[in-house]
Amino acid sequence: MRGLVQPFVVLLAASVALQLASLLAVREIGLRTEQRRLLLSASDATRELLDRYESNMYLAVVGLSTSDWDLLLRQRKLAKALEAQVTQNLTALQRGGTAHLVGAEVSLLADDDPATKERLAAAEPLWAEVRTSAVRVLRSDNQSLRNNPDIERFQAASRRLDEALDALDADLGRRAGSDLLWLGRAQRALPVGSVALMLLLAVFVFRRILLPFDASMKDLARSEGALRVARDELERRVEERTAELSTANTELVAEREKLARANQELEAQREKLLRANTELERQEEALRRSNEELERRVEERTAELREAQQRSLELARQAGMTEIASNVLHNVGNVLNHVNTGSAMLAERLRALRVEPILKAAELLEAQKANLARFFSTDERGRRLPEYFGKLGQSLAAERAELVALVGGLEEHVAHIRAVVDFQQSYATVTNLDEPVDLAVILDDALRISMANVRRGGVVVERALSPLPRVLCDKHKVLQIVLNLLANAKWALDEREGDGKRLSVRLARPAEDRVRIQVIDNGVGIDAALLTKIFQHGFTTRKGGHGFGLHSSALVARAMGGTLAAESEGPGRGATFTLEFPFRPAGGEASA
Structure with a gap:
């Protein structure tokens, strides 16, 4: 259950985390977009204020040139x-603060973009130049609107400031458009990510919960069917045995x-x-001792079979689900099938031992013990009883021989299992140490493990x-490596x-410095396009394959x-796998 709940909780937590991250990203992009929109509005409002400032200054100059002091003072005050x-x-755009828009005031945050800071820093001296030029225009003795150097300097400074604001x-x-583009992408990706995670959760539930549940229900149905068949067989045998007992009772009378x-x-x-x-x-008494001895030996x-199975499982775990343990367990399983069959036959024969006739004969003798001489001389049953005991003894002797x-x-099968497990133990310990090895013996062992049948x-x-x-x-x-290659070749x-x-x-x-091992088969072959992929992790062309044998x-x-x-050479032309590694002869042995 933990193996199902933990991945499900992880997927669900990942889904919630992704949703929260997406919402936070959308919110952050939205805030940045809104802030840049306010900055843009403040910049536009500044340009508008600058245009109005220039107009007021021109009207003030007109009032000065016409000696209209009221117009001069009013326009100067507005300016x-x-x-x-x-x-x-300009201060709010550069450092943050309150800015004047058309009919409203807004609070701005300073833009951390270096290009924006550089342009605002350049606009500040231009604005100072515009204000200085405006003062010079009003203080100049030349009050003409044309051919006035002070007015021309004022116009040039205003034009440069306007270009900087442009x-x-x-x-x-441009950055607001980029933010809007990212905002749109995030808003579109949010439902797509949600749907993808929901699909992933649905696939997980279907494959890890629904499919195993369906398989369990099918196994349960098969078990119930087998149980019904066994019950019907048992009822049939009980009926047959009842009929036999009825017949025997009639004969006994x-x-x-x-x-x-x-x-x-x-x-x-x-x-x-x-x-x-x-x-x-x-x-x-001998039969009883034989039965007790037989039960003890069974x-x-x-117990030995259970111990052998446990040893096989331990060896399989130590080998890390390698091909060695897989083949050994396969061979042990084949022998265990014979052991199970022999055990079932032995139990069936023990249950079928005909001890009831002995008990009935003993009951008969007990009933006639007061007059045994007449019973053996005149009663037909008494005259046939010695012959009956002789045949019964022969039957019991035959039964004992078969048991x-x-x-x-069973002893031979257990010995076979022991031999397979002992052979596996020679390769069970992972040492990761180099040692003198006869490669021909290793290859023979691999063939014996993988190619048993x-x-x-x-x-x-x-x-x-x-x-x-x-x-x-x-x-x-x-x-x-060789076992993996042999497994692929067998497939x-x-x-x-x-x-x-x-x-x-x-x-x-x-x-001189290399050794080569090749496994060649004339099986289904490999497509040329797949020769560069078969060693990738998770890639497999085998049904039920896991895709890490060749990779590992x-x-x-x-x-x-x-x-x-x-x-x-292509599909249907077989395949050749070649393993090469450095040839290092063992110490004290000459090179070939």
């Missing part, structure tokens, strides 16, 4: 007010009548019957192992139709200082 507003707006408006407009007539004969054969009874008791073998044979078969699939295995000195390497890494051969399937394993030394093998080969490569 002073506009001058203060322009100064306040450039500022262009920058603010007839035998009792015969025993009554044979009471005189029973007395004459009393001594013989007593000896037979003693022998029967001895056989019963329990011991069952001993079944136990012997390959000949039954019509595959011819060829070995071309050149004799090489023992080399220094990590035998577990080499075995891991390629299984997918190929027809006869003539061949698998070749080669060992050679192409150079390539990484292991690289860690050994070697390479792992694949070649194929």
